[in-house]
């Protein structure tokens with residue numbers, strides 16, 4: 001039985017192989033074609049990407065190194081402010097000018113800043129994830145004078161939140177409603193007293209709500225938002241703002257502000273570049289763009305005032321002056337339109353004395 005079978009297999013092998021060869025060859029070819037196509041697409045994509053993302057060097061003059069340094073400094077500052085301390089350390093090790101010991105004037109030392117931000121993030125963590133207000137309250141008490149001088153209500157907001165959290169039994173679920181109420185009233189008596197001058201109305205509403213602590217929705221007093229979990233986040237944001245102010249920094253990172261503002265401005269600038277190219281013109285004024293780009297209110301920094309009389313931008317030497325009629329003109333213009341210390345407003349017919357005008361300070 002075996003011999004015929006072998007012989008038959010031997011005879012059949014050649015045509016079978018020949019038959020098999022064709023599909024294998026075909027699939028190999030089609031695979032190769034597909035590979036070629038995907039390779040071509042990837043090369044085209046790479047080229048297009050390179051073309052789109054071609055970045056011009058920031059500066060080509062002698063200040064190039066300083067410009068690069070400042071950019072890295074901004075990145076380092078942003079990471080520090082974001083609490084990414086491990087990343088900052090790595091970043092500082094990698095940048096080529098880590099040996100530059102003297103930072104440009106006005107720049108703060110990373111190490112000292114890191115300690116400050118570590119404290120801030122510790123307090124925020126306690127507040128957000130453990131509903132523990134004590135570290136924040138201790139910090140606010142230490143900074144009490146500075147906070148009051150800035151007109152900040154952080155201390156009151158923390159005390160208010162503490163009162164509410166006692167009333168709601170936050171971190172003290174085992175206490176009965178009556179126990180919570182008594183504890184909250186005791187806390188109010190010892191802690192809210194000192195705020196009566198400025199916040200008497202809010203305190204009255206808070207204490208009015210106490211009578212409704214079992215059924216807050218029915219309370220005709222106060223703001224129910226104060227009792228929602230969102231209140232914690234609001235106070236945490238306020239705390240972070242005040243903390244940044246206390247170390248001389250703005251609440252938002254300048255780098256993220258600049259990048260966001262840039263992203264908002266980019267479509268307009270792109271359109272502008274296209275038009276400039278089409279008309280073969282160039283904008284030559286440095287540090288100024290030919291179109292106005294409106295940014296959200298939070299992005300307004302260092303506003304400029306243009307005097308409506310002289311059409312000049314006001315400066316510290318020629319500051320804007322507020323007239324009693326609430327119109328504003330530059331100081332030099334006011335001097336020009338004044339005669340013997342008297343002027344007539346160029347916008348409304350109201351007359352006034354030169355020395356009644358008040359200087360306007362821009363921030």
Ligand SMILES: [Zn+2]
Pocket residue numbers: 323325326327345346347348349350
């Ligand atoms: Zn006027």
